[in-house]
Amino acid sequence: xxxxxxxxxxxxxxxxxxxxxxxxxxxxxxxxxxxxxxxxxxxxxxxxxxxxxxxxxxxxxxxxxxxxxxxxxxxxxxxxxxxxxxxxxxxxxxxxxxxxxxxxxxxxxxxxxxxxxxxxxxxxxxxxxxxxxxxx
Numbered sequence: 257x258x259x260x261x262x263x264x265x266x267x268x269x270x271x272x273x274x275x276x277x278x279x280x281x282x283x284x285x286x287x288x289x290x291x292x293x294x295x296x297x298x299x300x301x302x303x304x305x306x307x308x309x310x311x312x313x314x315x316x317x318x319x320x321x322x323x324x325x326x327x328x329x330x331x332x333x334x335x336x337x338x339x340x341x342x343x344x345x346x347x348x349x350x351x352x353x354x355x356x357x358x359x360x361x362x363x364x365x366x367x368x369x370x371x372x373x374x375x376x377x378x379x380x381x382x383x384x385x386x387x388x389x390x391x392x
């Protein structure tokens with residue numbers, strides 16, 4: 257399994273405004289099948305709370321900041337995203353939660369699969385069992 261990691265994106269600085277971009281299979285290690293974004297998250301709310309069996313993600317804070325907590329069943333690691341020129345690569349098989357959204361934050365998520373409700377593991381105990389049995 258790949259390791260979750262921060263990936264720096266190209267950054268072009270300009271007095272008129274800066275530009276960054278992401279290319280599938282160049283900056284991120286998968287083909288983009290779906291893009292979605294989170295916004296207007298009320299203070300104190302958490303998002304996520306699930307794992308994917310197959311889907312990989314790349315998460316960027318386009319505006320504001322938030323934390324992404326990744327859990328492999330043994331260890332948790334927190335990544336703070338607060339710049340639009342880097343993002344977090346999240347391999348499949350990790351429990352993911354997002355919290356501490358700042359006011360007016362905007363999270364963009366690029367996914368390696370189309371939406372499939374069957375790909376989600378939404379129960380943490382089931383996630384741990386699947387990890388122990390090597391099924392995720």
